[in-house]
Amino acid sequence: MHTSAVPALELRGLVKEFGAPAAPIRAVDGLDLRIEPGEVVAFLGPNGAGKTTTIDMVLGLTAPTSGTVQVLGSTPEAAVAAGRVAAVMQTGGLLRDLTVAETVGLTGALFGRDVDPTAYLERAGIADLADRLVAKCSGGQQQRLRFAMALVPDPDLLVLDEPTTGMDVEGRREFWAAIRADAARGRTVVFATHYLDEADAYADRVVMVSRGRVVPDGSAAEVKALASGRMVSALLDDDAARAAAATQVAALAGVEAVEQRGARLLVRATDSDAVARHLLNHTAARDVEIAAHNLEDAFVALTSEGSAR
Numbered sequence: 001m002h003t004s005a006v007p008a009l010e011l012r013g014l015v016k017e018f019g020a021p022a023a024p025i026r027a028v029d030g031l032d033l034r035i036e037p038g039e040v041v042a043f044l045g046p047n048g049a050g051k052t053t054t055i056d057m058v059l060g061l062t063a064p065t066s067g068t069v070q071v072l073g074s075t076p077e078a079a080v081a082a083g084r085v086a087a088v089m090q091t092g093g094l095l096r097d098l099t100v101a102e103t104v105g106l107t108g109a110l111f112g113r114d115v116d117p118t119a120y121l122e123r124a125g126i127a128d129l130a131d132r133l134v135a136k137c138s139g140g141q142q143q144r145l146r147f148a149m150a151l152v153p154d155p156d157l158l159v160l161d162e163p164t165t166g167m168d169v170e171g172r173r174e175f176w177a178a179i180r181a182d183a184a185r186g187r188t189v190v191f192a193t194h195y196l197d198e199a200d201a202y203a204d205r206v207v208m209v210s211r212g213r214v215v216p217d218g219s220a221a222e223v224k225a226l227a228s229g230r231m232v233s234a235l236l237d238d239d240a241a242r243a244a245a246a247t248q249v250a251a252l253a254g255v256e257a258v259e260q261r262g263a264r265l266l267v268r269a270t271d272s273d274a275v276a277r278h279l280l281n282h283t284a285a286r287d288v289e290i291a292a293h294n295l296e297d298a299f300v301a302l303t304s305e306g307s308a309r
């Protein structure tokens with residue numbers, strides 16, 4: 001990563017509170033982040049982590065409670081007004097009765113420019129849809145149209161808030177192919193997602209956000225490992241038998257963590273079948289359950305272990 005004098009984005013001590021001052025909800029809780037020009041960065045975090053609130057502050061849609069946002073060396077409002085930052089949001093911004101090409105033409109007019117829509121549609125991979133009505137486009141096609149519109153001011157920074165929510169796998173793949181091809185020309189891209197695979201596949205750098213803060217760097221691989229594992233849980237009523245079983249499974253290959261919670265034994269492991277087999281065959285365990293670890297659990301595990309909060 002190169003360091004330039006003016007970062008594409010710099011967030012310092014960013015805080016956003018909602019609700020009554022007496023009992024505020026802290027959506028963003030002291031977020032620090034610097035993104036260099038040309039980086040493609042994913043904000044990865046579970047629901048309610050504060051991703052959208054952060055993006056809203058980057059776009060000047062809402063003011064921070066405290067802390068600062070600098071976009072390309074200026075305020076968000078100035079950067080947006082100058083067309084230096086543009087966004088692809090999940091919804092809104094489209095008129096159903098226009099065609100795809102007309103929509104891009106109108107976007108140009110809003111910036112006081114007479115643009116040729118074709119070039120933008122090609123870059124978004126939807127040139128073949130030029131004459132289709134917006135209302136007839138699929139969700140994924142509409143997102144690529146929003147992307148084409150965002151390209152019109154030729155922004156230095158492109159911000160996308162969970163742009164592929166609701167798209168099928170093929171739609172997501174095509175959408176990201178268009179974004180990556182564009183980013184290869186040097187544009188800075190910041191996107192929010194709660195798809196771990198998407199962050200992993202399309203970002204140069206993954207910034208994990210949890211409870212309004214950035215989870216310390218270097219933990220992307222840790223979250224991935226946590227999220228890919230399985231949780232085996234079993235009931236062992238007798239305390240001594242449970243303790244003995246805990247010692248036994250801890251020695252099995254691929255077991256990452258063993259915890260006793262009440263009468264339950266919880267085992268995080270890569271080979272959940274081996275753990276379940278051992279518990280059923282060699283201990284008094286009953287009511288054995290195996291569950292996939294999801295991103296949400298992985299974040300909770302990581303942040304409760306690693307954070308000072």
Ligand SMILES: Nc1ncnc2c1ncn2[C@@H]1O[C@H](COP(=O)(O)OP(=O)(O)OP(=O)(O)O)[C@@H](O)[C@H]1O
Nearest residue numbers: 018019025027046047048049050051052053054194
């Ligand atoms: N206008 C609002 N008023 C009150 N609380 C809000 C408001 N906007 C967001 N919040 C709260 O702030 C927290 C962060 O929300 P935010 O939408 O930023 O998270 P997110 O990471 O984008 O989540 P998701 O992935 O679900 O979109 C949540 O607890 C949410 O309920």
